[in-house]
Amino acid sequence: MKNFLWVTLFLLGGSILAQDAEENLPVENLKANVVNAQSDMPLESVHVINLNKVIGTITDAEGEFNINASVNDTLYFTFLGFKPQKIRVTNDMFKFGGTKIALTELAYALEEVVVRPYELTGYLEIDVKNLPVNSAYQYSISGLNKSYEAGNKNPGAVTKVLGAIMNPADLLRNLFGKKPQQMRKLRQMKEDDNIRDLLASKFDRETLTQLLQLTKMDIEDILSNCNYSTSFIQTANDLQILDAISGCYEEYKVLNRR
Known part of the structure; x- marks a missing residue:
């Protein structure tokens, strides 16, 4: 019973120390590029969010972005028409630079759809009266x-x-x-x-x-x-x-x- 207690305290203490060490990791400026996985072309205006620091940025015309991050932070990438992606920040990304994050295009099979929720005439005064009011x-x-x-x-x-x-x-x-x-x-x-x-x-x-x-x-x-x-x-x-x-x-x- 005593040995079990010591093992439990040891594991708990190790977990607390690991958590404190992770929280105290230095914050550095991370520079990387986002590209299209199919064409390797840079993607502009991709939203990049550091989920741990709760900060965001967007890529420039060259697909490049800068964001404050620490090792083990998670970056979340989202761009219209592409599959969202999460990347874990590593030491190598700071040490060597030139990191490329490739996003994959979403494939949609679309059929022709005609949507006519309301019968509109094109005249504002008439159409306003025909639209339902959210009460x-x-x-x-x-x-x-x-x-x-x-x-x-x-x-x-x-x-x-x-x-x-x-x-x-x-x-x-x-x-x-x-x-x-x-x-x-x-x-x-x-x-x-x-x-x-x-x-x-x-x-x-x-x-x-x-x-x-x-x-x-x-x-x-x-x-x-x-x-x-x-x-x-x-x-x-x-x-x-x-x-x-x-x-x-x-x-x-x-x-x-x-």
Whole structure:
């Protein structure tokens, strides 16, 4: 029993030391190039995100980028029409330079599709009257600076608002309490212009799942329990989703302190 205890303490201590050593790794400027895997041609405007440091950049006309990183950081590359890719930073990438990251084109088999959601005439005054209006009203709780989306898109919102008033901290603790490290990244993500620009152009939640280490289902559950309608969850871009999660998390922190 005593030997078992010593082994456990030894392994635990080694794990803590390894974690501290990883966190204290020096931050250096990493320079590399992104190319098309099929043609070896440089790719411009590829978004590069350091998932550990929560910072981003884009490649220039030569496919080159510079980003602060440490050994063992994970870089996430995303570009329209190409498969997203994750690369682990190694010592060799700093030591030798000239690293090439090759992205693979996505192959789509598309059939001709004619989409006619609404009968539009081309005249603005007439077409505006024919478009459906999203009547997703919002309810607010005084003092929380938070609105709850409702209307015919989210008929249970009133009940959820009342539940939030009665016990709001418990409602959100189950959502965020299990993911404190990921949630702390929200503010960093919102402050980086390159990450915001990327998220504003995306609707697939792929980058968000990588940054927050959450599944798409986790994201939907968070927004649903924060009283966002199904319409918003399905149609908002990734930046709007980020801001919604961030706002809900800030509310959770205020309520949790109370």
